[in-house]
Amino acid sequence: MNPLLFRIPPLPHYIASGFNRYPPGYHHPNRQHIKVFDLLVVLQGCLYIGEEERRFMVNAGDALILRPDCHHFGTEGCREDTAYYWLHFQTAHEWPPLPGSGLDSGSSTEPVGGLPASFFNMSAFNLALPQFVTLLQPAKAEELLAQLGQLQATAHLEAVRFRQQVLFQEVLQLLAASVKPGQRGSQSTVCAEQAASYLRAHYREEITTAKLGDSLNFHPVYIARCMNKEYGCSPMEYLLRYRIEQSKLLLMQTGFPIARIAEEVGFNQAPYFSSSFMKLEGLSPREYRQRFT
Structure with missing residues (x-):
């Protein structure tokens, strides 16, 4: 039912x-x-x-x-x-x-x-x-x-x-x-949720699809298929979006320079962080921060 x-x-x-x-x-x-x-x-x-x-x-x-x-x-x-x-x-x-x-x-x-x-x-x-x-x-x-x-x-x-x-x-x-664990979702749903939990817990670290697969004991291709079905994106796309969401909180709540915020949320290079932010949000990190000042 x-x-x-x-x-x-x-x-x-x-x-x-x-x-x-x-x-x-x-x-x-x-x-x-x-x-x-x-x-x-x-x-x-x-x-x-x-x-x-x-x-x-x-x-x-x-x-x-x-x-x-x-x-x-x-x-x-x-x-x-x-x-x-x-x-x-x-x-x-x-x-x-x-x-x-x-x-x-x-x-x-x-x-x-x-x-x-x-x-x-x-x-x-x-x-x-x-x-x-x-x-x-x-x-x-x-x-x-x-x-x-x-x-x-x-x-x-x-x-x-x-x-x-x-x-x-x-x-x-x-x-x-009270719903039994077996009724909560299919194996693909469980795999996608585990992958999302791992990415959210380790977003500050350098993550590859191979490392994700080793951590979850699932093949990277299977993980990608499950996440696309559940969340409409690949694991790396999910990770990017989550990093950007965390950066938005830091832009609002701290006075950290853009380069430090990029490092705090797992980006190795500030220019790549800024371009990714612009692509997803439609404005630069600095313009986003100015909305709240």
């Missing part, structure tokens, strides 16, 4: 939550187009729920997210006493299921304070949540949901509403962390 894909920022936001306990025979309500995501976390018993053509048996320790645009209904009554938390949330972005062909990793280009988002590396990212999962830490999820319930009486206070959102983000982290 494909997970639900959320584009961030902004983060999905908490709306309301509660706790239900029902005797045997209870049927989940028959509803359509409820306009919000409905997260169900079962503590005791089992819920028997349908969503369009899909069927779920949500046992104790399981979590299920029902979509805003679907028909939900009970497929049969509970067979025993059943207790569960429910939580409504929504997002400002579109949220289609994760397509089998991979994620759209395009960056946001909305202006921030008169400057393009690329000036601050403010690219959006994806949060994939399992629609149905057995929680790795059900007790922790129960604790967080109980805290949300306790805050309901004071939810008219600004500070409390902020606390609700913080607790909700912790719930999302638990859901995301």
Whole structure:
């Protein structure tokens, strides 16, 4: 089953939550187009729920997210006493299921304070949540949901509403962390992510494709194929872009000369750094720095 894909920022936001306990025979309500995501976390018993053509048996320790645009209904009554938390949330972005062909990793280009988002590396990212999962830490999820319930009486206070959102983000982290490692991505995705992590950790050093391959125990050609599929660029292109992003931070935050900044981010020659910066950013390092003075 494909997970639900959320584009961030902004983060999905908490709306309301509660706790239900029902005797045997209870049927989940028959509803359509409820306009919000409905997260169900079962503590005791089992819920028997349908969503369009899909069927779920949500046992104790399981979590299920029902979509805003679907028909939900009970497929049969509970067979025993059943207790569960429910939580409504929504997002400002579109949220289609994760397509089998991979994620759209395009960056946001909305202006921030008169400057393009690329000036601050403010690219959006994806949060994939399992629609149905057995929680790795059900007790922790129960604790967080109980805290949300306790805050309901004071939810008219600004500070409390902020606390609700913080607790909700912790719930999302638990859901995301409950996905089994084998379900997180293909071997090519894992290879690309490992390569990116290595390049980001060692960007100040001299790196070659051969050195990268030896470090990861993958053939350089395979690494390049994986990174092109996942990030749309070769390892060396990824490294160059990351070095330029790090140089932008130094240009804003320090008074270092351009030559020192080039050295700090892994360039052997300042002229090559300046020409690479101009090619990627459309202006020189000095002109970029002047934007903030």
